[in-house]
Amino acid sequence: MCEANAYILKDGVEELFLESVDKVVSREDGILLENIFGQQKLVRARIKEMALVNHRIILEKTE
Template sequence: MCEANAYMVKDGEETLLMESVDLVEPEADGTFRLVGIFGDQITIKGKIRRMNLVDHRILFEP
C-alpha cells in the first residue's frame, strides 16, 4: 500500500487531516485537494512542509 496520512503542523503540533491519502493535487487557488483511497476528499490551505513516503506521512503547514 502506498497511501499516506496527512497532517497539519502548527506551533510544533501535528493534527491529522486525513488518513489513507492516495492523491495530493494542487489547485489553482493555492489550496491542495486530498483524495482518500475510498474517494473521500478534503481541500486544505497551506503548503507542503515534508513528504516522507517511507513513513507514509505528508506534513502541511499554514
Template sequence: MCESNVYLKKDNKEELIMENVAAISPIGNDTFILKGLLGESMEVKAIIEDINLMGHKIILKAL
C-alpha cells in the first residue's frame, strides 16, 4: 500500500495530522484537501513543503 502520513509544519515543528492519506488535491489557493483510505477527508491551509514517496511522508507548511 502506498498511502502516506501527512505532517503539518508550524513554527518549525512537524505534527502528524493524518495517516494513510490516499490522495491530496488543491482546492482554491493554498488549500489542500487530504483524502484518507477510509473515505475521511480534511482541509488544510498550507503549501507543499516536501513529498517523500519512498518514506511515505508528506510535509505541508501551515500558512
C-alpha cells in the first residue's frame, strides 16, 4: 500500500500527526487528512513537502 505518514513541523521538529494517510483534501478551513482506516483529521496547515517513495508528508501550521 502507498499511504504515507503525515508529520507536523513544530519548532523545527517533526511530530507524527496521522499515520497511513491515503487522502488529503485542501479545504477553506484547512487540510483534511484521511487514513486507510477511515480516521479523519482536519488541521489548519499547508503542505510543506512530500516524499511519496519515503511515505512522508510534512505539514506546517498556519494561523
